Amino acid sequence: MTFNRGVNIGERIAELAAEVKRLNDLYYGTGDSPLPDADYDALKDELAALVAEHPELEPADSPLGKVNAPAELTGPTVRHARPMLSLAKATDEEQIRTFCGRFGGQVFRVSEKLDGLSLSVVYVDGSLDYVATRGTGAVGELVTEKVRHVIPGLPVEIEVPGRVEVRGEAVMLRSVWAAYNEAHPDRTLTNPRSGAAGTLVLKDPVAAAKAERLLRFFAFGADRDGVALEVPAGFDPVAQYVCASVEEVLTAIDEIGGRRDGLDYDIDGAVVRLHEPAAFDAAGFNSAEPRGAIAFKYPPEEKLTKLLSVEWPVGKIGRVPPRARVEPVFVGGVTVENITLHNPRLIRERDLRIGDTVAVVRRGDVIPFAGRSLPERRDGSEVEIVPPAHCPSCGSELEVRGTGEERWCVNLQCPAQVTRRLMHWASRQAADMEGVGDVWIEKLAEDGVLKRRSDFYDLTAEQLLGYERMGEVSAKNMVDSIASSKGMGLRRALIGMAIPMASEGTAKRLCLAGYERIEDVAAATAEDLVAIRDIGPKAAASIVDFFARTDVKEEIARLRERGVNLDVLDEDRPLDAAAAHDSPLKGRSVVITGAFTDPRSGAKISRPDVTRLVEQAAATTASSVSANTDYLLAGENVGASKTGKADKLGVTVVRQDELWQWLAEAGVL
Numbered sequence: 001m002t003f004n005r006g007v008n009i010g011e012r013i014a015e016l017a018a019e020v021k022r023l024n025d026l027y028y029g030t031g032d033s034p035l036p037d038a039d040y041d042a043l044k045d046e047l048a049a050l051v052a053e054h055p056e057l058e059p060a061d062s063p064l065g066k067v068n069a070p071a072e073l074t075g076p077t078v079r080h081a082r083p084m085l086s087l088a089k090a091t092d093e094e095q096i097r098t099f100c101g102r103f104g105g106q107v108f109r110v111s112e113k114l115d116g117l118s119l120s121v122v123y124v125d126g127s128l129d130y131v132a133t134r135g136t137g138a139v140g141e142l143v144t145e146k147v148r149h150v151i152p153g154l155p156v157e158i159e160v161p162g163r164v165e166v167r168g169e170a171v172m173l174r175s176v177w178a179a180y181n182e183a184h185p186d187r188t189l190t191n192p193r194s195g196a197a198g199t200l201v202l203k204d205p206v207a208a209a210k211a212e213r214l215l216r217f218f219a220f221g222a223d224r225d226g227v228a229l230e231v232p233a234g235f236d237p238v239a240q241y242v243c244a245s246v247e248e249v250l251t252a253i254d255e256i257g258g259r260r261d262g263l264d265y266d267i268d269g270a271v272v273r274l275h276e277p278a279a280f281d282a283a284g285f286n287s288a289e290p291r292g293a294i295a296f297k298y299p300p301e302e303k304l305t306k307l308l309s310v311e312w313p314v315g316k317i318g319r320v321p322p323r324a325r326v327e328p329v330f331v332g333g334v335t336v337e338n339i340t341l342h343n344p345r346l347i348r349e350r351d352l353r354i355g356d357t358v359a360v361v362r363r364g365d366v367i368p369f370a371g372r373s374l375p376e377r378r379d380g381s382e383v384e385i386v387p388p389a390h391c392p393s394c395g396s397e398l399e400v401r402g403t404g405e406e407r408w409c410v411n412l413q414c415p416a417q418v419t420r421r422l423m424h425w426a427s428r429q430a431a432d433m434e435g436v437g438d439v440w441i442e443k444l445a446e447d448g449v450l451k452r453r454s455d456f457y458d459l460t461a462e463q464l465l466g467y468e469r470m471g472e473v474s475a476k477n478m479v480d481s482i483a484s485s486k487g488m489g490l491r492r493a494l495i496g497m498a499i500p501m502a503s504e505g506t507a508k509r510l511c512l513a514g515y516e517r518i519e520d521v522a523a524a525t526a527e528d529l530v531a532i533r534d535i536g537p538k539a540a541a542s543i544v545d546f547f548a549r550t551d552v553k554e555e556i557a558r559l560r561e562r563g564v565n566l567d568v569l570d571e572d573r574p575l576d577a578a579a580a581h582d583s584p585l586k587g588r589s590v591v592i593t594g595a596f597t598d599p600r601s602g603a604k605i606s607r608p609d610v611t612r613l614v615e616q617a618a619a620t621t622a623s624s625v626s627a628n629t630d631y632l633l634a635g636e637n638v639g640a641s642k643t644g645k646a647d648k649l650g651v652t653v654v655r656q657d658e659l660w661q662w663l664a665e666a667g668v669l
Contacts (some may be wrong), residue, residue, distance in 0.1 A: 013057050037268065131147045172189075319409045322341040326338070364451075452555055
């Protein structure tokens, strides 16, 4: 729907009210909405602002001041013992300070605001009685039988007598959402939130469960006969902080936001509420919101914009992916102007066109992408996106590969590939030539000065000073940066080689498997490589084929001649057998969470570096806590979610002081 900005205030209010109601009905009726949350919020905020200025023009059926709810509940219903209300929202620090200032001397609780579907789970004398959605706020729709199939982890029994109500959020994990979409490219889910809501709308929960369309329930509160109590054992708790001041509240909001990108579920904010139940109840309610709580919303991760054009750049290993320019839009905390469209098949199946209004998604450090388009906003000027048949750089005919119908340039001398490989070699994760920028690499490659990786090490300051805008200091910094990169070692060299299908993790595993020199890796057979954990047959074949190339063998020799270290560094070696025998980490499965401080320097140490240290000590790392986890290695600012799950599963939580002691005794530190 496109609004006419020339209408009068009364008509605009009526338009906005009708659109907000339409979007509510779509979301609660089908589990999906054509608009991202941020754009929906913008419509509702505009409506609220206009109504505040002109209250006499608010329609009788206005959606303001009401719980977001479907037009009607189609299934069996139940009246909630206490209303399930929406929360007022804040988007800046001052609004949080104002909220906390209303309750001087009170203690606050700050918790993750999960982006899912609110549920009420009720037990009577320890047995599950029913599960209901929020519904209208006063009346919920019963979904007990559906939940039994699609939320397999929900406790059927609890060890608490009386009538106990547990409230929380049903979410679809990001990993589940991604796996489902990969397995069902013909009916992908827009995002995890829509996946959660849509799953409980489905009429056949058994089919949903068979399709691995499963949800997980996180509890944020419980009461027995109206009196608050601790969330019973068996539930995944929402991570939360208890805060005595507004400064602690703001710190907790920042810490939750800082963990947001590393979670396997979506959160769109942090909930700040009065910690004491009596104080919360005493604060009272308005028609749709409790006065004792507010939701701080983080920058949106999905917003609408216009797709302006599509380019097909050539990557370092020959892949030619679609990259799109969009009208600048603020999403995920940054202004986005370029996005990925993934592959030609996705473009075709989602019917994306130049000129479309698209929902741009950005989560963490993931490259922003187009989640979907809005065909109803087309005006006929949109243009079909046609993949190229020939390489945009060298003109060679492109190959079509894989289920994504990706285009590949197979000409190894393609100029674009050469430049991309040079940039990759100089990047932080490879040679880490901090003083060498991509612009200069591109210029030197165009001039034929840089043709291969080893050419970096022949550059001189005098040579660089021949270029405009290159001063003596910049030239010296570039040459010094290149010289210092010679100590890169085997792991970084393998990353810098850009071997198809071999990730940074592959390079790490080859070092931990005992390979000492790059020539040793080059001599390995596919059978040798497949024997290493997490290296599959395709990756092994790709590594063997890569090192069999004459140009690669010649380049390794040239790098050696220029003094580049291509042997394993001590920091990347496995722990020696004697030390490993004494290490509590040897053969253990561990999960790493939180922020860590290097005991040697007092500086923050990255999660990848901690991972490399514990893997040197012969441990195996995993991303999530499970029954197979031996240790949860916990740094600072760890939420209650992972530690709570560890406690429930009997997993030992190891704090960083003890971890550093183990690593020191094992000789890793």
